[in-house]
Amino acid sequence: MKKENSAPTMKDVAREAGVALGTVSKVVNGIPVGDAYRVRVEEAIRKLNYQINSYAQGLKSNKTHTVALLIPNTQEPFYASLVYHINIALLKRKYRMLLCSTDYDSGLEQEYIAMAQQNKVDGIIGLTYNPGLVIEESTPFIAIDRSMRPNIPCVTSDNFAGGQLAAEKLADLGCRNVAFLRTGSSLSNEPNKRKAGFENGCLSRGLPYEMKIISDGDPYSEFEEFLASHIREGRLSFDGIFCVTDGLAYSIIKTLRKLNQKVPDDVQVIGFDGTRHFGNKDYTCSTIVQPVPEIAEMCVELLLQENMPSKPPLVCLPVTYAYGGTTLEAAPEKEER
Amino acid sequence: MKKENSAPTMKDVAREAGVALGTVSKVVNGIPVGDAYRVRVEEAIRKLNYQINSYAQGLKSNKTHTVALLIPNTQEPFYASLVYHINIALLKRKYRMLLCSTDYDSGLEQEYIAMAQQNKVDGIIGLTYNPGLVIEESTPFIAIDRSMRPNIPCVTSDNFAGGQLAAEKLADLGCRNVAFLRTGSSLSNEPNKRKAGFENGCLSRGLPYEMKIISDGDPYSEFEEFLASHIREGRLSFDGIFCVTDGLAYSIIKTLRKLNQKVPDDVQVIGFDGTRHFGNKDYTCSTIVQPVPEIAEMCVELLLQENMPSKPPLVCLPVTYAYGGTTLEAAPEKEER
DNA sequence: TTAATTTCATATAACGTTTCATGAAATTTT
């Protein structure tokens, strides 16, 4: 007599189908089995509504079907978007996601990695700015947005091309004098690539540019001061601004408004990230879009692939430009006024 | 001889400490054991850096130490904040979180619940607007923000009090004519409580009010039309607006700006949620703050408590008002101009 | 037709826990 409330096991399926336990296991795992057997097992599975007990499976196979995602937080739109798409990519492959918000705390990061080193996850996808993390060779690790070390695969957007694209767009849209703005808060070197790409793009188009990087103090008031100091007779000396992130772009747009500069008529603004903010179209700007779904897919793909290539790949995914109302282009959908 | 790359097991600890397997299990699970034994086991655990294999544990005990979180998405700030705080509350108790983005898809929701019904999670915390979900009695379920049915515990903010608080605040700040704005997109009945509380507050203060609920069409242009129609000689007939969410508030503020109404001088705006948007202080408004960390704690607490009370609790947590620049109050920190 | 080979379902032994019956040692009772 079977207990009331317990899920059916392979043994139950085997009894129901009149086959051996091992045969059920094979069917469940897609290992070829005589047609007559397979059909009977499949029927029994359907009839009993059998689902595999992944904990028994994990115990036996040392595979947990769980992947840890190390991410600073789940609230900034870019991170939230990564969480969302990685979650989808994992569920698609029947993997669970263990979410680990690290708050940039290297102690926590190391703790989670240690946990993974034990037997709790099959691998880690990590966005961390802490290069000193101790990661055992045996734990598959994929880095997002920052190359951790030579032997760890890394998936990033093509930040250099993104910077270049921003410069070219601004040039195409008639700018004659542009600026790159960035805060120094991020320790990743990817923003530097955005900057380098932007410089490169400006140079190749003969577009005069200025760089402003605020690393200390309150970036918002510092940027306001910076912008105010570039106003002569009510006019800003730039007519195009590239901000290192959309978050900064929003802030700059607000500052520009305060300084009576019209966006995009007086000055055009391009951000970076392109993560839609809680589906509210009021909070978009023209931007360089990071291909978050593709980044997510690629991370999961690399992490779960059977045989890691000897040379760990550095994947650099293409970015695109998207109009968002803060440049002179026409909206793709419909002009809203 | 032990395999190189495998984690130490209880057996290893037992051998190292010279005690029986069961004794190690007791120590690990905090079951009292003779002091001398406990010390030796603890030492061995430290020496071998033993960590329990939660898959073996889950197999044996039918406890998975995993909780599923059903949530529409991870990107809207309120949801993102819930994810974050529930994640923390669970990790604190050594529970894993299985994140399930449902996109309001009842099929997906049901699928995840079925998965939980099998043996994959110990319980579910769910924010869903689908009252028809089939949930077995045996699966602990905590609803957020919407009472699913009488026998399922539910944790919400005190939406009624929040509406009331908004009305009182606006009255205190000198408003003489106010409006409640809401989109009809949400199927939850909690927004109705916000509305009811607001009405109640207005009535008790003798504050004339108007309600506008947009359920069809593009809410943004509809609201713009609505607001424009209430302008006489350049002045809006309201001097206070309560929006059902911060997201709507941002949108309304932008519309007001377009209509040349100054916030907060001409019209004050209060939103609802109080989730800080990606830590960017440019995107805050005066608001009724939902106590997300407390909601998260409460959900986890209720879900994991040993003996569920016979009468499932309906927990209603207190909200607070927070200044955010869109009302006439002074900023708590420092006035920024 | 018989022997050698291949095919493939079966049964069994782990995997690392928890739990529980067992009985030795320590304590209390007489």
Added chain:
DNA sequence: AAAATTTCATGAAACGTTATATGAAATTAA
């Protein structure tokens, strides 16, 4: 001091899988 009782570490069984050795049936070779 002996008997009865309590305390508590022990070790084996079980949880639901996977993997591997086993041998029966089917196929091929002689």
